[in-house]
Amino acid sequence: MTAFSLLVNGVEHTMEAPAGAFLLDVLRDSLGLAGTKEACAEGECGSCTVLVDGEPVDSCILFAGQVEGRKITTVEGLGGDGLHPVQEAFNALGAVQCGFCTPGFVVAAAALLDRVGSPTPDQVREELAGNLCRCTGYDNIVAAVVSAGAASEASVASAASVASGVRGGGS
Amino acid sequence: MTAIPETVGRSSGRLDGEAKITGRFEYGVDAARPGMLWARLARSTQPHARIVSIDTSAALAVPGVYAVLTGADTEGFVGSRYVRDEPILATGTVRYAGEPIAAVAADTEEAAEEACRAIVVEYESLPVVESVDDALAEDAPIIHPEWESYWVSPIINRPGGNVVSHATLRRGDVDAVFATADRVFEDTYEVPLVHQASLEGRVAIAEVDDDGKVHVWSSHQYPWGLRQDISDILHIPLDDVRVTVTGVGGGFGGKLYAGVEPYCIVLALATGRPVKLRLTREEELTATSPRMGATVHLRTAVASDGTFLAREGRLDYDSGAYAESSPGVVSVGLMTLPGPYRWQALAVDARAIYTNKAGCGSYRGPGAPQAVFAGESQVDRIAREMGIDPLQLRLHNAVRDGDQGPTGQVLEGVSLVETLHAAADKIGWDSAGAGEGRGRGLSCTWWTTTGLPSSADLRLGEDGSLVLVTGATEIGTGAVMAGVAQICAGELGVDPGDLTIESADTETTPYDFGAQGSRTMVAAGNAAIAAASDLKDQMFDLAAAKLGCSPDDLELADGEVRDRDDPDAVLTLADVARLAGTGNGLVGSGTYEQPGTPFDTDSVVGAMIGAFNIPSFATHACEVSVDLATGEVSLDRYVIAQDVGKVVNPRYCEGQLTGGAVQGIGQAMFEEIVYRDGHVQNPNFTDYKLPTMADLPPIEAVMVEVPSASGPYGAKGVGEQGVIGPPPAIANAVRDATGRAIRRLPITAERVWAALRGEES
Numbered sequence: 001m002t003a004f005s006l007l008v009n010g011v012e013h014t015m016e017a018p019a020g021a022f023l024l025d026v027l028r029d030s031l032g033l034a035g036t037k038e039a040c041a042e043g044e045c046g047s048c049t050v051l052v053d054g055e056p057v058d059s060c061i062l063f064a065g066q067v068e069g070r071k072i073t074t075v076e077g078l079g080g081d082g083l084h085p086v087q088e089a090f091n092a093l094g095a096v097q098c099g100f101c102t103p104g105f106v107v108a109a110a111a112l113l114d115r116v117g118s119p120t121p122d123q124v125r126e127e128l129a130g131n132l133c134r135c136t137g138y139d140n141i142v143a144a145v146v147s148a149g150a151a152s153e154a155s156v157a158s159a160a161s162v163a164s165g166v167r168g169g170g171s
Numbered sequence: 172m173t174a175i176p177e178t179v180g181r182s183s184g185r186l187d188g189e190a191k192i193t194g195r196f197e198y199g200v201d202a203a204r205p206g207m208l209w210a211r212l213a214r215s216t217q218p219h220a221r222i223v224s225i226d227t228s229a230a231l232a233v234p235g236v237y238a239v240l241t242g243a244d245t246e247g248f249v250g251s252r253y254v255r256d257e258p259i260l261a262t263g264t265v266r267y268a269g270e271p272i273a274a275v276a277a278d279t280e281e282a283a284e285e286a287c288r289a290i291v292v293e294y295e296s297l298p299v300v301e302s303v304d305d306a307l308a309e310d311a312p313i314i315h316p317e318w319e320s321y322w323v324s325p326i327i328n329r330p331g332g333n334v335v336s337h338a339t340l341r342r343g344d345v346d347a348v349f350a351t352a353d354r355v356f357e358d359t360y361e362v363p364l365v366h367q368a369s370l371e372g373r374v375a376i377a378e379v380d381d382d383g384k385v386h387v388w389s390s391h392q393y394p395w396g397l398r399q400d401i402s403d404i405l406h407i408p409l410d411d412v413r414v415t416v417t418g419v420g421g422g423f424g425g426k427l428y429a430g431v432e433p434y435c436i437v438l439a440l441a442t443g444r445p446v447k448l449r450l451t452r453e454e455e456l457t458a459t460s461p462r463m464g465a466t467v468h469l470r471t472a473v474a475s476d477g478t479f480l481a482r483e484g485r486l487d488y489d490s491g492a493y494a495e496s497s498p499g500v501v502s503v504g505l506m507t508l509p510g511p512y513r514w515q516a517l518a519v520d521a522r523a524i525y526t527n528k529a530g531c532g533s534y535r536g537p538g539a540p541q542a543v544f545a546g547e548s549q550v551d552r553i554a555r556e557m558g559i560d561p562l563q564l565r566l567h568n569a570v571r572d573g574d575q576g577p578t579g580q581v582l583e584g585v586s587l588v589e590t591l592h593a594a595a596d597k598i599g600w601d602s603a604g605a606g607e608g609r610g611r612g613l614s615c616t617w618w619t620t621t622g623l624p625s626s627a628d629l630r631l632g633e634d635g636s637l638v639l640v641t642g643a644t645e646i647g648t649g650a651v652m653a654g655v656a657q658i659c660a661g662e663l664g665v666d667p668g669d670l671t672i673e674s675a676d677t678e679t680t681p682y683d684f685g686a687q688g689s690r691t692m693v694a695a696g697n698a699a700i701a702a703a704s705d706l707k708d709q710m711f712d713l714a715a716a717k718l719g720c721s722p723d724d725l726e727l728a729d730g731e732v733r734d735r736d737d738p739d740a741v742l743t744l745a746d747v748a749r750l751a752g753t754g755n756g757l758v759g760s761g762t763y764e765q766p767g768t769p770f771d772t773d774s775v776v777g778a779m780i781g782a783f784n785i786p787s788f789a790t791h792a793c794e795v796s797v798d799l800a801t802g803e804v805s806l807d808r809y810v811i812a813q814d815v816g817k818v819v820n821p822r823y824c825e826g827q828l829t830g831g832a833v834q835g836i837g838q839a840m841f842e843e844i845v846y847r848d849g850h851v852q853n854p855n856f857t858d859y860k861l862p863t864m865a866d867l868p869p870i871e872a873v874m875v876e877v878p879s880a881s882g883p884y885g886a887k888g889v890g891e892q893g894v895i896g897p898p899p900a901i902a903n904a905v906r907d908a909t910g911r912a913i914r915r916l917p918i919t920a921e922r923v924w925a926a927l928r929g930e931e932s
């Protein structure tokens with residue numbers, strides 16, 4: 001057993017875990033953050049996606065020891081105290097059926113929106129192809145990510161137009 | 172039919188949505204019990220062998236191990252619901268690679284795994300039966316030499332040897348009709364095994380209390396079926412078994428039977444501790460009840476104007492090493508091989524055949540994709556070779572209201588023609604003939620809404636709270652947490668969000684036949700309507716006495732009971748609940764059972780399903796482009812037009828069509844459990860390729876509404892049918908693009924490339 005300290009969802013945790021422990025198992029078993037799911041344990045499905053310094057990673061194949069001192073975000077911490085817009089869009093647009101893929105998807109989608117703002121449907125299909133869903137057929141997931149992106153773009157645009165005092169101006 | 176409430180037809184949210192998007196929803200994999208041990212299974216490394224010896228001494232010595240059980244400890248515990256042929260732990264012989272040989276409980280999963288690896292098994296290899304053709308060969312090794320001693324469900328026809336079951340359909344004089352035909356078409360098609368691949372695999376916990384009562388928590392689709400299986404397999408009285416369904420991370424038919432649960436129970440009994448078992452993806456893909464493969468021989472007799480006359484077919488389904496649900500599934504082949512067309516005569520034989528592969532089970536639309544790939548591919552060949560447009564040929568032969576189905580049932584609410592037009596319009600069929608390397612394809616399907624009972628209680632609490640208690644299981648579709656919620660809330664004049672649903676526990680909820688056969692929203696929805704009606708009657712009686720009016724003057728809306736004629740005569744739900752004076756509010760109860768559909772019982776032998784209840788119809792249309800140099804197929808457009816009877820929740824209803832279609836596209840283009848010498852070659856998501864969002868165009872879904880007489884507000888079953896149509900629709904489009912028929916799934920670039928070079932696929 002080795003002592004670790006991990007910064008997860010803004011909280012510093014110190015714990016003991018075997019040296020070869022995967023981040024996913026530490027999150028689920030040691031920290032009780034069971035929202036992150038395992039469906040393949042081989043880096044092939046994206047169900048276990050979490051953010052490390054804002055970048056999506058498969059936590060099932062990442063040693064916990066590799067991410068000491070980095071900022072880890074899981075589905076439980078994605079929206080801070082509330083919901084991230086992408087979570088709301090998933091719920092509102094029927095992107096959730098069994099929901100087993102949902103935590104991995106919303107986390108990966110949030111990172112995508114952070115990076116590109118308002119993606120097109122084709123961009124979403126390209127960028128989130130590493131996340132598998134067996135229930136929905138993906139269309140509602142694509143729609144939810146596009147809609148959350150467009151909404152945040154619109155709110156950024158309206159904030160910018162207010163700031164610049166130009167009606168209808170964009171950023 | 173009652174008036175349609177306002178809540179029906181809206182894309183409301185689902186009651187479990189918030190828990191799922193926040194990660195708070197508890198699935199089977201998340202469940203735990205105090206003092207719980209972990210189980211792992213040691214599995215056969217041989218596809219067919221005699222077990223000479225098993226040495227567990229090193230396993231027992233692994234620190235943290237509490238119990239190691241082998242077949243000697245579980246003698247007489249034999250599974251498979253219809254043919255009792257599958258010992259939970261192998262005794263004497265192993266019949267597929269991956270078959271459980273020993274079950275271990277330890278304080279960690281790692282220790283249990285280490286103990287499994289420490290078990291030493293000595294085998295004596297037996298010849299491996301790799302295919303149905305091998306199994307039927309005259310000198311084939313018999314996989315179950317003692318087959319005659321097995322208990323068998325009475326309806327099943329068992330010829331013996333390697334044939335698990337043989338179901339037949341005979342209607343009219345096939346030979347005579349074939350003799351009158353202008354054209355006869357004959358083809359053979361082949362479909363490999365594919366897997367449900369729910370993202371959450373099979374997982375359960377069992378706990379045994381001091382009185383010997385067993386409590387199982389399982390990610391399952393059919394808790395009462397599981398309870399019966401456990402009782403039958405382990406000889407525990409039914410009432411000593413309780414099943415509680417956890418959150419379910421996908422099922423698709425893979426969680427309808429006992430799977431991991433018996434191991435948890437025998438280990439819990441052996442250790443006195445709760446025991447949890449979850450399977451790895453590799454175990455899922457090698458050892459858990461996939462969809463059967465099949466070889467399909469098909470002959471069709473056609474008149475010169477394209478009228479279908481007679482069809483004769485033989486479906487040889489690959490059941491794997493054990494019967495599991497195959498005897499039931501093969502009878503679906505009798506219903507679906509003819510397709511939704513008019514025939515003068517039919518002769519279909521459907522057999523389940525033992526091979527040395529994992530025992531096969533049920534997967535969404537069980538039995539149908541194999542048959543329909545053959546049937547609808549051949550319809551396309553008939554059209555093209557007779558110079559008839561494939562759409563027109565289907566319209567010409569389509570069943571209509573009042574026609575008979577393949578077993579003589581009288582068809583009602585028939586919507587095939589509507590779906591054909593809807594799909595053709597959507598894809599723009601008239602402008603077909605997409606040009607070099609491009610093509611379009613169609614396929615038609617029909618499907619059932621399984622009946623059998625569902626019951627519900629509806630509790631009105633003294634605080635005005637409403638709780639629907641249903642035995643129905645929410646496996647993700649939204650049938651319960653959106654559809655039934657909307658139906659029930661609508662009947663009560665409240666919002667779905669005002670309702671709480673408790674579901675799927677054999678001890679605390681009333682019976683339901685399970686999330687199978689596209690039945691949940693129809694059956695549980697009707698039960699909820701009945702419970703709401705009972706509750707309303709009780710409420711109106713109490714309220715009328717209090718308000719001094721007749722119950723007939725009252726209405727229930729906006730969370731109030733009120734006199735239609737007197738605006739001041741109003742009671743809240745809480746007021747009414749307290750009027751009951753029970754201290755515990757009121758309970759309404761309701762049960763629904765779809766009466767069986769009559770059919771010509773003499774037309775079938777050995778069939779567990781003889782008619783499709785509340786039948787529904789669908790047409791798929793797609794457009795592909797094929798790279799003629801490499802054989803690579805790109806799916807450019809995909810349309811599914813399916814009759815749903817009545818849309819209750821557009822978003823989740825459409826989600827069933829698109830989700831089903833994409834699973835079918837997976838079977839058409841990507842998925843196959845590849846066996847070589849009895850071993851699965853691709854037991855992971857790298858090599859067993861599920862469709863990703865990058866592989867797919869948007870699915871264009873059209874929800875056709877031709878109401879049924881008995882579904883809620885006319886609704887029909889929706890869940891399964893979408894998975895059936897894609898393989899032939901895509902094969903037909905590839906044929907249109909290349910002029911080559913692909914007769915084996917999946918339609919990979921290699922296979923198309925070979926076909927382009929004139930090699931048989």
Ligand code: FES
Pocket residue numbers: 037038039040041042043044045046047048049058059060061
């Ligand atoms: S569980 Fe990590 S990628 Fe599948």
Ligand code: FES
Pocket residue numbers: 095096097098099100101102132133134135136370420421647
């Ligand atoms: S919603 Fe079930 S896997 Fe995506």
